[in-house]
Amino acid sequence: MKFLVCISNVPDTTTKITFTPDNKAFNKAGVQFVINPWDEYALTRAIELKEAQGSGTVTVLNVGEADTEPNIRKALAIGADDAIRINAHPKDAFFVAKQIASVAKEGGYDVILMGKESIDYNGFQVHGMVGELLGIPTVAPAMKLDMSGNTATLEREIEGGKEIVEVNAPFVASCQQPMCEPRIPNMRGIMTARTKPLKVVEPTADAPRTEVDTFALPPAKQGVKLIAAENAGELIKLLRNEAKVI
Amino acid sequence: MSVLVVVECDGGEVKKSSLEVASYGSQVAQMLGTTATAIAVGEATEANLAKLGEQGIAKVLYDAEPRLKDFVNGAYTKLIATAAQKEDSKLIVLANSNIGAAVGSRLSIRLEASLATNVVALPKTDGGFSVKRGVFSGKAFADVELAGERKIIAVKKNSIEALHEEGKTAQVESFSAQLTDADFADAPKEVVMQDQAGGVLLPEADLVVSGGRGMKGPENWNLIEDLAKALGAATACSKPVSDVDWRPHHEHVGQTGITVSPNLYIACGISGAIQHLAGVNSSKVIVVINKDPEAPFFKAADYGIVGDVFDVLPKLTQAVKELN
Ligand SMILES: Cc1cc2nc3c(=O)[nH]c(=O)nc-3n(C[C@H](O)[C@H](O)[C@H](O)COP(=O)(O)OP(=O)(O)OC[C@H]3O[C@@H](n4cnc5c(N)ncnc54)[C@H](O)[C@@H]3O)c2cc1C
Ligand SMILES: Cc1cc2nc3c(=O)[nH]c(=O)nc-3n(C[C@H](O)[C@H](O)[C@H](O)COP(=O)(O)OP(=O)(O)OC[C@H]3O[C@@H](n4cnc5c(N)ncnc54)[C@H](O)[C@@H]3O)c2cc1C
Numbered sequence A: 001m002k003f004l005v006c007i008s009n010v011p012d013t014t015t016k017i018t019f020t021p022d023n024k025a026f027n028k029a030g031v032q033f034v035i036n037p038w039d040e041y042a043l044t045r046a047i048e049l050k051e052a053q054g055s056g057t058v059t060v061l062n063v064g065e066a067d068t069e070p071n072i073r074k075a076l077a078i079g080a081d082d083a084i085r086i087n088a089h090p091k092d093a094f095f096v097a098k099q100i101a102s103v104a105k106e107g108g109y110d111v112i113l114m115g116k117e118s119i120d121y122n123g124f125q126v127h128g129m130v131g132e133l134l135g136i137p138t139v140a141p142a143m144k145l146d147m148s149g150n151t152a153t154l155e156r157e158i159e160g161g162k163e164i165v166e167v168n169a170p171f172v173a174s175c176q177q178p179m180c181e182p183r184i185p186n187m188r189g190i191m192t193a194r195t196k197p198l199k200v201v202e203p204t205a206d207a208p209r210t211e212v213d214t215f216a217l218p219p220a221k222q223g224v225k226l227i228a229a230e231n232a233g234e235l236i237k238l239l240r241n242e243a244k245v246i
Numbered sequence B: 001m002s003v004l005v006v007v008e009c010d011g012g013e014v015k016k017s018s019l020e021v022a023s024y025g026s027q028v029a030q031m032l033g034t035t036a037t038a039i040a041v042g043e044a045t046e047a048n049l050a051k052l053g054e055q056g057i058a059k060v061l062y063d064a065e066p067r068l069k070d071f072v073n074g075a076y077t078k079l080i081a082t083a084a085q086k087e088d089s090k091l092i093v094l095a096n097s098n099i100g101a102a103v104g105s106r107l108s109i110r111l112e113a114s115l116a117t118n119v120v121a122l123p124k125t126d127g128g129f130s131v132k133r134g135v136f137s138g139k140a141f142a143d144v145e146l147a148g149e150r151k152i153i154a155v156k157k158n159s160i161e162a163l164h165e166e167g168k169t170a171q172v173e174s175f176s177a178q179l180t181d182a183d184f185a186d187a188p189k190e191v192v193m194q195d196q197a198g199g200v201l202l203p204e205a206d207l208v209v210s211g212g213r214g215m216k217g218p219e220n221w222n223l224i225e226d227l228a229k230a231l232g233a234a235t236a237c238s239k240p241v242s243d244v245d246w247r248p249h250h251e252h253v254g255q256t257g258i259t260v261s262p263n264l265y266i267a268c269g270i271s272g273a274i275q276h277l278a279g280v281n282s283s284k285v286i287v288v289i290n291k292d293p294e295a296p297f298f299k300a301a302d303y304g305i306v307g308d309v310f311d312v313l314p315k316l317t318q319a320v321k322e323l324n
Helices: A037-053 A066-078 A093-107 A126-134 A187-193 A229-241 B016-032 B046-055 B073-087 B100-110 B218-231 B239-243 B274-280 B296-300 B309-323
Strands: A002-006 A009-011 A033-035 A057-064 A082-087 A111-115 A138-148 A151-158 A161-168 A171-175 A198-201 A210-216 B003-014 B036-044 B059-062 B091-095 B114-119 B130-135 B140-146 B151-155 B171-174 B190-193 B207-211 B234-237 B264-268 B285-290 B303-306
Touching: A002 A037, A002 A093, A009 A066, A033 A037, A033 A066, A037 A057, A037 A066, A037 A111, A037 A138, A037 A171, A057 A066, A057 A093, A066 A082, A066 A187, A066 A198, A082 A093, A093 A126, A093 B100, A093 B114, A111 A126, A126 A138, A126 A171, A126 B100, A138 A161, A138 B100, A151 A171, A210 B114, A229 B285, A229 B303, A229 B309, B003 B016, B003 B046, B003 B073, B003 B100, B016 B036, B016 B046, B016 B091, B016 B151, B036 B046, B036 B073, B046 B059, B046 B171, B073 B091, B073 B100, B091 B100, B100 B114, B100 B151, B114 B140, B207 B218, B218 B234, B218 B264, B218 B309, B234 B239, B274 B296, B285 B296, B285 B309
Parallel strands: A002 A057, A002 A111, A057 A082, A082 A198, A111 A171, A138 A171, B003 B036, B003 B091, B036 B059, B059 B171, B091 B151, B114 B151, B207 B234, B207 B264, B264 B285, B285 B303
Antiparallel strands: A009 A033, A138 A151, A151 A161, A161 B190, A210 B140, B114 B130, B130 B140
């Protein structure tokens, strides 16, 4: 089977978020970028399924400028066979989805895997858009994915439970734990990744539909009010009478 | 043209998050000089749908097709798209839930609409149309301009106060999107609901009691559950706790788990790592109980107790019982 795994390039989860002085852009200075943590589940599961099937390919795809290539190489080191970078600043979810759909159409992939959401813009959008653009189902967010022939069985998380869903390829799924244990690159992987093909493709002419005007940080907390452990019951009174939340 | 609001129902009742969505939709409708129509999905009763008048909804469309009781992406998308066409709606408002966001992204393609998810405030309509949405996993906000004639907004839970105009009712109309078997092709084979402690669903909860590694082991979770039960709260946990199976995965909150925004979040024996905070920092009030006064969580807290959870939790449970 042909797997396509879409990865976004995001600030490391420990990043302290700051913006440029005009609040128009994210301040990238000194920030470490990583593969979106949820996309690591998609990547590892695709590799596992390919291994179980004994044949097939895993292609990673990123919509981004040249500075995302270290993380694309990392995905190759983890075990993807080849990579495609669509050479564009990922302007919004719609723009990204159009790029992914155009590559997917051409490549004839059976299974398109993504992460649950990108931890920078938290859209939870790209997978649904790509499914609709290609006219195929999207299962999001998926906690489990097994394949038998052309049929996939997935567990989809819903508020308070899960659904068992069966779909036939081609389909899109967005992945989250506990789907698998994300792999990390080993030495041999890092060596072979250097020579694996990474194709750079120019974007389609689609315009984004949304644009960030300004960014803002949440208001700072007023400071914590401490209650002595001996008087723990006092806290409950404050929650009722002062904070009025219980 | 009216604003179309998607309300999710469960077991006959409108979900609390959808009451917020309905209130959001009716307020935007007023700003735009029009009315708000709701399309109901899931299992609903006519009486409960009529009560959406209290949230400012004028009319509710309801398709009684029994297969719509559980979420089916294809069918829900078609149902809502058909309702949007019937109502000539240029704006659709839904919940930022696993249902709302999944349907919203498909609808945005089908209806050629711009889409903003995770929205936390009413739009600004002076000159353009922009909404404030959460970005960087709760660490920041962005004002986003939505282009084009049609727009879809997914509203984050607990960011909008639900309206309650006593006694107002909405007109409930039956509606059919002429769904066929093909629209139900991606229907779930099976739906499995988890046992929630005290019956409160974490993503919908107003009050949450959460435990971390400081709880020492699953055998001590009765302390968390007792307090949660006394308060009528849901229970949650940090990632390492669900990683070692002390608690089920669906209770794990944070950057790589679920995001909650309750009125009250009580963190017991949780250090307050940045990835944990990302999932909880939009809670209205945060209480931290930790024996280490240097625990980073205190910096994000409104109230704190420096103490041992095994000593403090029973006292809190007792105090809640005395209060009630
Ligand atoms: C410096 C910088 C600035 C940016 N500014 C903006 C901005 O102002 N507004 C904005 O909307 N976006 C911006 N982006 C792009 C953002 O990183 C996303 O790629 C894109 O917007 C989709 O985000 P989302 O949250 O909607 O994705 P989601 O729908 O949450 O993503 C779901 C899944 O889609 C896939 N995916 C998402 N993005 C990509 C991608 N680029 N390549 C391949 N697969 C992908 C992943 O598998 C991901 O897990 C910026 C990126 C960078 C690096
Ligand atoms: C990519 C990535 C994603 C992550 N995503 C998440 C996420 O989504 N959610 C998440 O929670 N974590 C996440 N983490 C992990 C995170 O970094 C922390 O390791 C984790 O949150 C710590 O959990 P904890 O607070 O329960 O445990 P610890 O950090 O071990 O803290 C335990 C706390 O309990 C206190 N304590 C101990 N005994 C007592 C007692 N008797 N009474 C009172 N207090 C006591 C201690 O003082 C300490 O502060 C992620 C990490 C990475 C790298």
